[in-house]
Amino acid sequence: MPSIDIHHAHSLAHDDARRAVQEVAEKLSDRFGVEYDWAGDDLNFRGAGVDGCIALAPSELRVTAQLGFLMSAFKGPIENEIRRVLDERFS
Structure with missing residues (x-):
């Protein structure tokens, strides 16, 4: 099974980083029906x-x-979108 493994540096405080990850998860849930915890x-x-x-x-x-x-089949576009969102939220 194809996998994605992306490392992305950030300089946010822990609470701010956690809040940003939560926002990303909420958008994934709304847009694609992804469940998270x-x-x-x-x-x-x-x-x-x-x-x-x-x-x-x-x-x-x-x-x-x-x-x-x-x-x-969409691994490349998925990785590109993840990197774009990470750059937007954590750079």
């Missing part, structure tokens, strides 16, 4: 054809995801 500083998400995690660390985010068969 927090486990400590990890936001786990799942939806049709995707299962992943946004791990929040003091100076870095790590986005990992496993894509199902149909979603794997």
Whole structure:
């Protein structure tokens, strides 16, 4: 199964970074029906054809995801959109 593994540096305070990750999750949920929940500083998400995690660390985010068969055809565009959103929210 194709996977996504993106590391992205940030300089936000912990609460601000967590709030930004929450906002991203809410948009994913509204737009794509993705379900999510927090486990400590990890936001786990799942939806049709995707299962992943946004791990929040003091100076870095790590986005990992496993894509199902149909979603794997869109791996490149999905990675590009994730990077765009991370740049927008965390740079």
